[in-house]
Amino acid sequence: MINRMEVSETNEMIEKENLDVRTITMGISLLDCIDSDIDKTCDKVYDKITKSAKDLVKTGEEISGEFGIPIVNKRISVTPIALIGAASAKSEADFVKLAKTLDKAAKEVGVNFLGGYSALVSKGSTKADELLMKSIPEALASTDFVCSSINLGSTRTGINMNAVRLMGETIHKTAELTADRDSLGCAKLVVFCNAPDDNPFMAGAFHGVTEADRIINVGVSGPGVVKYALEKVRGESFEVLCETIKKTAFKVTRVGQLVAKEASEKLGVPFGIVDLSLAPTPAIGDSVADILCEIGLEKAGAPGTTAALALLNDQVKKGGVMASSYVGGLSGAFIPVSEDQGMIDAASCGALTLEKLEAMTCVCSVGLDMIAVPGDTSPATISGIIADEMAIGMVNAKTTAVRLIPVIGKNVGDKVEFGGLLGWAPVMPVNKYSCEAFISREGRIPAPIHSFKN
């Protein structure tokens, strides 16, 4: 039988170390909502989402009460809207109409984000893909809960540089249209290389076309728990360090597995995956950067950061994989800047630069995340940063992403407040030299060779 030590260990994790289930995300296929008439498409989409997810929030709260564990977010991901709107949306305005429908449905069922205003253009873009990408600034400025993601490249197809160029412009325009809110629109927009179909985390969640009609994906969280566990093994060998991370990741993931199973049963929707990612929040003690410091760095960004992060990411996966019957999504350590107090501190004091962050993304999921850059950063430079990140993902066969926020009217040293889980960030400097001629080339970067691995 369970003993008191075990009960108090679990409850301390929840009460003192910020253990929570970050999100229950219901994936909903909208493929059966496709119609040649845009208004009919919108009606079908609204009906399907509100019917499918009507009990999602209530069920999440019920499970939270039963196990005494906070379930922070209940969210929805849908089939990439570029596919759903392809038959009926003939203009950017039509796609914005679809975005508003998604927003209305999200509000009706009470979720706090809905992802899937997306297009998959890793090799080429259809007319609908292009319209959707161009409609993103307006769509994100005129909705509250819709999140957008674009897959720009993959290891199998290479990188669609035309789309990379377009997304540089789109990100900049999104920033301009939401300038009155510190360019918040860009916090709901992410571009990917090798985007996973079953990611439960925002802003990158969408319901892949290879998925079932409906599915429950769960994202756990526990940077605080890992940090507290590591406090007890200060000065010990790498073996002890790694074992401690693995055991802790196992325990954290088991909670996710339990919640996913319960949610799946109660909602009558198949269980998809548990995402093992360590997802930080701006709360004190819930930081991935703090784990890196506990491993032995003065600040995140110091020499040794990439190695420490590689170790952390790998051990989290090793511990988590055994704890869940199906693992998927992004599954690693997130290193967003604004959502992690330790990262904010490191960026503010100059320990952490954009270039070091890029190096860190080579060994972890997911990428350059929630980074505020000066508002006068040119669209071509944004595209250049995106292209670099996509190349890392393409060559290393991993998911990488970019969620940059060029904050209109702000410059290096200024602070940007996004609020809530999105946190705040110092505006970070960007390399001043131009990549205009590189980005203005037409076409795509070919897929990399899959042998001669070095």
Place this chain on the structure above:
Amino acid sequence: MEKVIITVVGKDTVGIIAKTCTFLSNENVNILDISQTIVSGYFNMMMVVDISGAKDSFEKISGGLEELGKSIGVSIKCQKEEIFDMMHRI
């Protein structure tokens, strides 16, 4: 059997166990195990109970115990056993 773990933590005072057990008895909840200790004036108790024959739902019992805890000045938490089983047993 539907096992629930009840944890009571707070400043020690007269009647914590009595009031908790009376509440459980009124709800027709069977107590399977109790372990309790005092650490530097702080009361710490864990109970394993079976709510399969209970009069009310888990939510009601959990809410009732939380209220009771507030009136005594301690924190009473109700959790289904599975979360501990999942985390600590392979």
